[in-house]
Amino acid sequence: MASIDDSATVIRVRGLSKRFGTTVAVDALDLDVRPREVYGFLGPNGSGKSTTLRMLCGLLHPSSGEIEVLGHHLPKDAEGLKRHLGYMTQSFSLYRDLSVNENLTFLAAVHGLPRKRAHQRIEELLNRYWLAELRHQLAGTLSGGQKQRLALAGAVLHEPDLLLLDEPTSAVDPQSRREFWESLFELADAGTTILVSTHYMDEAERCTRLAILDRGRLVADDSPQRLMEALPGRPLLVECDRPRQAQQVLEGQPGVIALAQIGAALRMLVEDVEYENPLSERLRTAGIEARLVSGTANLEDVFVAATRQPRQSAGEAS
Template sequence: MSDIVIQAEGLVKSFKGFRAVDGLDLTIERGMIYGFLGPNGCGKTTAIRMLTGLLTPTQGSVEVLGLSVPKDAEALKYKIGYMTQAFSLYGDLTVLENLNFMGTVYGLTRAQRKERIAEVMDRYELTQLGDRFAGKMSGGQRQRLALAAAVLHGPQLLFLDEPTSAVDPESRRHFWEQLFDLVDEGTSIVVTTHFMDEAERCHKIAIMEAGQKRLDGTPGALMSAMGANVVEIEAPNLRDIRRHLLGTEGIVTAAQLGARLRVLVKDTIPDPEGFLKSNPQTASATIVEQVRPNLEDVFVTATGEGRQ
């Protein structure tokens, strides 16, 4: 069995001349959570739909689990699970009816459906909700039902498109623990998100902007090699300091976080703390200290004005 679950080269998808995905190369290894991080409209969902065989690429080649996509999309659907961003099950069917229907779609026998439905309902805390109409469920309950349906047939590879966008922080945290349980059992996962804390949970991520992959790698490696140092400033006039620094050579960006200003200084400046302390605008600062970068800092340096 190959260690590579997805191999894509030069993937392009155009809609009436607009390139939603532009030259995407991917190598995704088995047994990991690989995340697409980026804002709405950056091409994450379009990429996922091409990888699942739901969209035909304008250019490029894709292999998923050793199958050529979209040519082998029909065979692929039995090996993958797909949880869409919007709840896509039937609101006028009960939990049991939805799961039974999905089991039929995936070709499970009646005995297999009975066994697997009982397993996923227990695992995702749906046992007491079997007769509940999906349309009457809370956001967290619908999320659990959607995940149960996506893994009902035991897929090797699971695609999740912004799966936690409509749930509370506690449900998000619990959901991610469930994903790691699946990985521990051998499932590989591809997930899209615009939440930085979720991206940091992934084994590897691709940062997307305007249909292109700007960076990819482990979160730790990307933070270590982002091309800027992070310095936090505490001062009484942070808004004035920020406005001045944004026009200063060597400053990537500055953003206020509570009582501190978080400043990204290009790594071509050898002493970022000294550089800021020597600036007349920061003379009133009580604290100027270099801190550990986070994934949001990486995203800022890799996209938009941060790339300039």
């Protein structure tokens, strides 16, 4: 039987790996998620976020390693975990040809909620997620934000202790993203533990704890604040009108830990202040006028340093 108290670990994973043929999608992952955490999974495309989440809900069998979720050992005891777990994917998994109300009623039946309780709970969720006026509308005709709210209502219908969310905001506008995150904190306050994968830095920054994945490996795991404090080197902004060319010139130069073009700007992480003049000089020699300005460490720097360093040291250019 699952039990949840603050001293317990909701998710405990050791040496978790998943291979698809020759692809190592998840590589020897260790993870501990505690109750009421809003735990973020940040990683580039293909870094293994979805594969990990699918193993954590028992949908996918690991190649090796141990998984314990809410006291249930997976994949053996996936059935016992089901009623304590909510899962939502970026495609929202709704029945397009059923109305909002019918989608929730169907899910209530799947979870075996008694009819009266189901009715009460559905009313509660329709109101909480601003869906009451849309109750008779077909799910397929809802806007992206409305679909997202319905998918969240469906995922929490049976009041799970743990919510696994796989890029839940990738298909919605910024306003819906903000509202969605407010709902997540409301759920966490009420006692739900949340594991959420995202591509967005602003969302990652809001998590109580953050794991950064790169090519299936866990390359950072701490609170966003501590990850930023522990950032190696100095973040610099390279101000110039040809950031792409500047990046090519700076790539692989001594002292450069990481480089990333973000919009029109080029951010660079250098090992130490002593490298700044030689790097400026290197740009000038290449015919690029640039100013190096000190920046404040942000999560983007942490992400770039964590996910680019091994590739650079392996001698690959991006």
